[in-house]
Amino acid sequence: MGEEAIVTEKATVLIVEDSAIIRRLIHDQVTKLGYDAREAENGQIALDSMRQSLPDCIILDLMMPVMSGPELLEIMQQDATLKNIPVIVVTALSDMDKIVYCIEHGAADYMQKPFRAQVLRARLASCIDRKKFHDREVVMQHQLEEHNAILEERVKEQVNQITAAQTATIFAMCKMAESRDLDTGEHLERVREFCSVLAKSFLANPNPGEPPPSPGFLDNIRTASALHDIGKVAIPDIVLQKPGKLTMEEFEIMKTHTTNGFNLLANVNNLHPGNTFISMGMEVALSHHERWDGKGYPNSVKDYQIPLSARVMSIADVYDALSHQRCYKKAMTHEESMHIIDDGAGSQFDPYLVDLFFNLQEDLIRIGVEYD
Ligand SMILES: [Fe+2]
Numbered sequence: 337m338g339e340e341a342i343v344t345e346k347a348t349v350l351i352v353e354d355s356a357i358i359r360r361l362i363h364d365q366v367t368k369l370g371y372d373a374r375e376a377e378n379g380q381i382a383l384d385s386m387r388q389s390l391p392d393c394i395i396l397d398l399m400m401p402v403m404s405g406p407e408l409l410e411i412m413q414q415d416a417t418l419k420n421i422p423v424i425v426v427t428a429l430s431d432m433d434k435i436v437y438c439i440e441h442g443a444a445d446y447m448q449k450p451f452r453a454q455v456l457r458a459r460l461a462s463c464i465d466r467k468k469f470h471d472r473e474v475v476m477q478h479q480l481e482e483h484n485a486i487l488e489e490r491v492k493e494q495v496n497q498i499t500a501a502q503t504a505t506i507f508a509m510c511k512m513a514e515s516r517d518l519d520t521g522e523h524l525e526r527v528r529e530f531c532s533v534l535a536k537s538f539l540a541n542p543n544p545g546e547p548p549p550s551p552g553f554l555d556n557i558r559t560a561s562a563l564h565d566i567g568k569v570a571i572p573d574i575v576l577q578k579p580g581k582l583t584m585e586e587f588e589i590m591k592t593h594t595t596n597g598f599n600l601l602a603n604v605n606n607l608h609p610g611n612t613f614i615s616m617g618m619e620v621a622l623s624h625h626e627r628w629d630g631k632g633y634p635n636s637v638k639d640y641q642i643p644l645s646a647r648v649m650s651i652a653d654v655y656d657a658l659s660h661q662r663c664y665k666k667a668m669t670h671e672e673s674m675h676i677i678d679d680g681a682g683s684q685f686d687p688y689l690v691d692l693f694f695n696l697q698e699d700l701i702r703i704g705v706e707y708d
């Protein structure tokens with residue numbers, strides 16, 4: 337916001353005139369009218385004086401050495417602060433062209449020399465009134481902008497608080513659901529972080545082979561990752577918690593956790609359509625067991641038919657399952673787990689994402705330690 341002159345009780349008039357006699361004459365008339373008067377003998381001196389302190393009105397002669405009246409007007413028009421100071425042009429000539437030029441270049445009014453005191457009073461009063469009005473408007477505009485900024489900030493803060501509370505609630509409920517699946521511990525936290533670093537890396541190194549992800553992809557995958565196995569709430573304990581290998585029948589039941597989760601979230605989506613977090617939740621729930629080669633479940637879709645979110649999720653989920661202990665198996669080392677991920681590039685996993693995942697090994701190890 338630029339500095340603005342506010343008209344105080346006693347307005348200041350800057351008289352710009354090269355003739356000392358005429359300057360003095362106008363000075364006397366101006367002070368008699370109750371204004372403060374300042375003088376400048378040419379445009380340049382007037383400009384310096386204005387930079388020191390802004391006048392409320394200018395009485396400007398046209399023909400002056402060093403910098404003429406029209407030159408000063410042009411400079412003032414380029415300056416956000418100076419252009420709002422009203423200028424009354426004074427000319428001895430009945431040179432209409434010059435007057436028209438000055439009015440076109442921002443002068444508020446004009447007077448022809450010699451002028452009478454009543455004319456000066458009327459012109460000054462009208463210019464200074466307009467200036468006061470303008471100043472008040474500027475102050476109100478600034479106040480309005482400040483209020484709006486404060487309001488916006490408060491709304492943002494509240495939205496953030498609500499969003500953070502909702503995200504934490506969703507996560508807590510997912511954790512509760514996941515806790516039926518014995519021994520998964522901090523699985524959801526780690527998977528969230530693995531997805532985040534992989535999604536960040538993808539955003540920094542987009543795959544030319546597919547369209548860039550939608551805005552909000554990173555935030556959404558962070559939150560939606562916790563929903564990937566939400567459909568397991570409908571899987572009976574006898575299948576979910578079975579320590580040994582599942583029979584074919586049991587595995588068919590187990591597979592339904594993808595469609596169960598999808599259907600659950602699709603119901604939410606019907607109630608609140610257009611929410612990108614819910615639609616990503618649907619994607620990861622349905623498709624995190626799909627494979628790049630099309631041999632996954634539930635729909636056996638392949639390569640780019642599998643949503644990006646689910647392809648990211650699948651790598652994060654499998655890496656975590658391998659590198660951490662479960663009730664039915666021991667943990668592999670990071671290197672062993674990465675070896676299996678590498679073997680799956682192009683068959684189980686999106687090879688482009690596997691490449692990125694390999695460049696994130698420091699992060700993966702750090703996250704593994706942090707959420708052990
Ligand atoms: Fe799953």
Ligand SMILES: [Fe+2]
Pocket residue numbers: 523527564565653
């Ligand atoms: Fe999982």
